[in-house]
């Protein structure tokens with residue numbers, strides 16, 4: 020830096036300038052007297068990562084940090100490491116990063132060292148700092164590449180990159196852990212961390228404030244973490260846990276080095292794995308834990324309530340207000356809420372001596388820091404709370420009285436499927452509750468409530484009868500799509516009482532319109548779109564009509580209440596018939612179902628104005644009408660739900676078996692991803708059992724691989740058939756479907772047929788040859804606890820019978836889907 024200030028060296032300026040320019044234009048090294056400041060950066064050799072000063076997010080503050088982010092290949096600014104996360108710099112042009120006595124140091128505007136590699140270095144002036152293409156910033160000996168003195172991978176912040184370690188040095192007791200940012204604009208250490216069990220087991224924990232654990236991976240069993248089997252070695256990633264006398268750590272690598280993947284400890288308290296989609300230029304959330312936001316301990320801070328059914332997830336309890344609005348706006352809820360009015364104990368004067376009152380909070384997940392006592396009545400429990408000045412709440416149940424004398428932490432609204440929850444009584448100043456008596460108020464509430472409901476119901480029927488015509492004519496959007504009022508839907512579904520099913524997007528309920536038309540009503544969850552966009556998407560879906568697609572009849576959009584109304588399908592979904600049905604689906608029906616689904620998908624992919632990728636093909640999403648004609652359901656929703664779809668995906672544990680490899684590797688998704696899922700489903704149609712079902716006896720075979728090898732070896736093809744069919748099937752058709760299925764699940768999407776080709780093959784217009792066994796399936800075979808299994812024994816009975824019809828050799832020579840001459 021002195022170079023620039025010394026007037027004697029000014030002639031040198033232009034000489035040096037080219038050198039300095041080089042530094043900013045792609046040099047990956049800091050050595051000797053070089054300094055980094057202002058907007059200058061160093062870039063790793065392959066251009067993957069950049070080191071320099073940055074300002075986080077949209078922050079209006081002038082806080083700057085020294086950090087590492089992705090290079091140009093990732094067009095969204097994404098920081099992966101921060102040096103001075105707790106000590107920001109306001110003016111990076113007068114701060115500098117340089118080598119000093121063999122250490123890397125960061126000086127702030129007043130030339131004070133605010134960050135250093137802190138080594139007792141012995142090779143003081145022969146060290147250099149190199150930005151490696153893996154994202155690792157390395158301080159090493161200038162003359163010996165493997166003499167690494169310090170590396171950023173040993174000091175991760177909130178990101179864990181491929182090649183990085185999370186663990187602990189058993190000798191020095193130095194640990195590598197991920198700690199969340201405080202919020203999206205402040206990289207300072209936040210509340211949540213992911214770290215290896217400090218007690219020495221191989222488990223990993225997510226901790227709040229480095230103490231309270233609310234998620235664990237379970238111990239490593241040599242191949243996977245027992246509670247988190249998805250964090251495992253696949254064909255895309257190699258995860259491994261290493262433990263020896265010196266250290267123990269967890270690390271991973273990506274087989275394809277062009278894929279950018281990262282794990283972060285998010286400010287939401289969840290660990291997330293994201294992969295970069297180069298085509299759509301965004302990060303795809305691939306996996307996260309804990310799955311439910313409200314499982315994150317005390318996310319909403321003191322006196323906050325977490326609810327899965329509201330956005331934002333956090334709200335203050337009745338009678339409380341947000342402590343720091345600015346922090347809440349950045350989704351940092353940790354500061355929690357405060358009382359609007361002090362309790363009498365704290366402020367006798369303004370309460371006029373009025374006794375504090377209680378506000379009932381129903382179906383709650385209770386905070387865990389309570390004091391327990393045995394008392395005979397609710398009233399006794401209540402007065403135990405009133406008599407203790409620090410008591411904030413009580414709950415009473417069957418002789419057991421719980422009181423809370425500390426801040427209420429981790430209060431949750433019980434989620435839909437979580438049972439009824441408990442009732443907790445929150446202590447509030449009398450003035451917060453208007454009525455004189457709680458008891459009376461409740462009674463009045465119930466009476467008024469039920470009268471209201473009856474009135475509303477009456478009104479509602481009037482409205483719906485009168486609306487019937489106007490709905491169809493005046494409110495029709497495009498085609499004959501109807502706009503429903505939410506309260507009408509409540510009435511026709513008897514307040515959403517008859518549930519038909521659930522899924523990634525929301526639950527489905529049965530309803531009957533006044534003209535006796537039976538409908539299926541889907542309440543959508545987590546729709547992130549605005550009103551206008553929602554209507555546009557819905558009217559697009561409404562225009563799509565095909566005999567093999569479930570018809571959208573109408574919708575409702577009132578604020579966060581988003582509902583879609585479909586034709587009702589009396590025979591339910593394919594999975595119930597395949598896996599649980601009493602009556603066996605005959606082979607002819609199965610073949611027609613396969614063909615119908617293929618036609619529906621081909622229409623979605625090729626005939627609509629915009630190609631629609633379904634993204635979630637599985638037997639649950641295939642509905643059957645009265646004649647067992649298949650109808651694909653839930654199409655277009657991936658787009659409707661938008662970005663959040665990836666969140667939906669990650670919560671669908673079971674469906675992973677249908678996911679194409681490109682979902683996992685993170686490259687852009689095309690219609691061929693549906694082809695893959697369709698192929699997986701065909702195997703289930705053939706075998707009548709889930710690919711993913713594990714059997715009781717030890718012998719495990721992956722059905723598609725096994726079926727493919729039978730096909731390959733020219734063995735009795737009927738032996739792979741659902742045993743319930745008792746070999747009653749057309750051999751040619753079984754062969755055809757097997758081959759199509761196997762082509763559909765090829766690793767490389769280029770090798771998979773289009774849905775249009777599949778239709779032609781099934782219709783007999785295209786010939787199909789014997790497929791190769793997909794490579795990724797061969798990997799699955801060796802990993803017994805994997806997602807997809809099949810047992811040989813279940814079909815061994817029939818496989819002993821040799822078939823006399825097998826023709827693979829003659830078909831082998833033709834190409835995958837060549838037209839019949």
Ligand SMILES: *[C@@H]1O[C@H](CO)[C@@H](O)[C@H](O)[C@H]1NC(C)=O
Pocket residue numbers: 051052
């Ligand atoms: C470092 O700076 C000193 C004087 O400030 C100079 O003598 C020396 O040549 C410089 N070294 C390099 C490698 O630029």
Ligand SMILES: *[C@@H]1O[C@H](CO)[C@@H](O)[C@H](O)[C@H]1NC(C)=O
Pocket residue numbers: 057058059112
């Ligand atoms: C870097 O900073 C200098 C001076 O502060 C400014 O003139 C230049 O435009 C900046 N370059 C970029 C790429 O922002």
Ligand SMILES: *[C@@H]1O[C@H](CO)[C@@H](O)[C@H](O)[C@H]1NC(C)=O
Pocket residue numbers: 076077203
């Ligand atoms: C910054 O602001 C833009 C526009 O308001 C928004 O789309 C983007 O998500 C914000 N980025 C962050 C990191 O908050």
Ligand SMILES: *[C@@H]1O[C@H](CO)[C@@H](O)[C@H](O)[C@H]1NC(C)=O
Pocket residue numbers: 109127128129130131133
């Ligand atoms: C530089 O850091 C020191 C020590 O943290 C601090 O006292 C000083 O105020 C900082 N200077 C500026 C300009 O921020």
Ligand SMILES: *[C@@H]1O[C@H](CO)[C@@H](O)[C@H](O)[C@H]1NC(C)=O
Pocket residue numbers: 137138139
């Ligand atoms: C550096 O040296 C000091 C004093 O000699 C010692 O206390 C400290 O532990 C050393 N630090 C490291 C990282 O070795």
Ligand SMILES: *[C@@H]1O[C@H](CO)[C@@H](O)[C@H](O)[C@H]1NC(C)=O
Pocket residue numbers: 143144
């Ligand atoms: C190394 O540093 C010492 C003093 O710190 C200096 O005398 C010597 O010239 C330096 N060597 C090189 C190669 O820069």
Ligand SMILES: *[C@@H]1O[C@H](CO)[C@@H](O)[C@H](O)[C@H]1NC(C)=O
Pocket residue numbers: 151152153155157167170
């Ligand atoms: C530097 O990157 C190369 C690949 O680009 C990798 O093989 C090597 O291990 C990395 N070195 C360090 C110290 O991270």
Ligand SMILES: *[C@@H]1O[C@H](CO)[C@@H](O)[C@H](O)[C@H]1NC(C)=O
Pocket residue numbers: 163164165166
């Ligand atoms: C480089 O450093 C490594 C590790 O410290 C050492 O084993 C190796 O002998 C060194 N190589 C040379 C050429 O000095």
Ligand SMILES: *[C@@H]1O[C@H](CO)[C@@H](O)[C@H](O)[C@H]1NC(C)=O
Pocket residue numbers: 216217218224232
């Ligand atoms: C570690 O062990 C101690 C004592 O057994 C226990 O209190 C503590 O909760 C354990 N820590 C974790 C993170 O399990």
Ligand SMILES: *[C@@H]1O[C@H](CO)[C@@H](O)[C@H](O)[C@H]1NC(C)=O
Pocket residue numbers: 210228353
């Ligand atoms: C975190 O723990 C520290 C003590 O270790 C405590 O002072 C602080 O208040 C805690 N923060 C929160 C948000 O609980």
Ligand SMILES: *[C@@H]1O[C@H](CO)[C@@H](O)[C@H](O)[C@H]1NC(C)=O
Pocket residue numbers: 257258259270272
């Ligand atoms: C996975 O990583 C481990 C440790 O890094 C390595 O030993 C192993 O060979 C890798 N496995 C594969 C299949 O590449």
Ligand SMILES: *[C@@H]1O[C@H](CO)[C@@H](O)[C@H](O)[C@H]1NC(C)=O
Pocket residue numbers: 367368371372
């Ligand atoms: C609280 O105030 C009431 C009337 O304002 C008074 O009668 C009572 O003694 C006060 N109690 C305490 C503990 O100060």
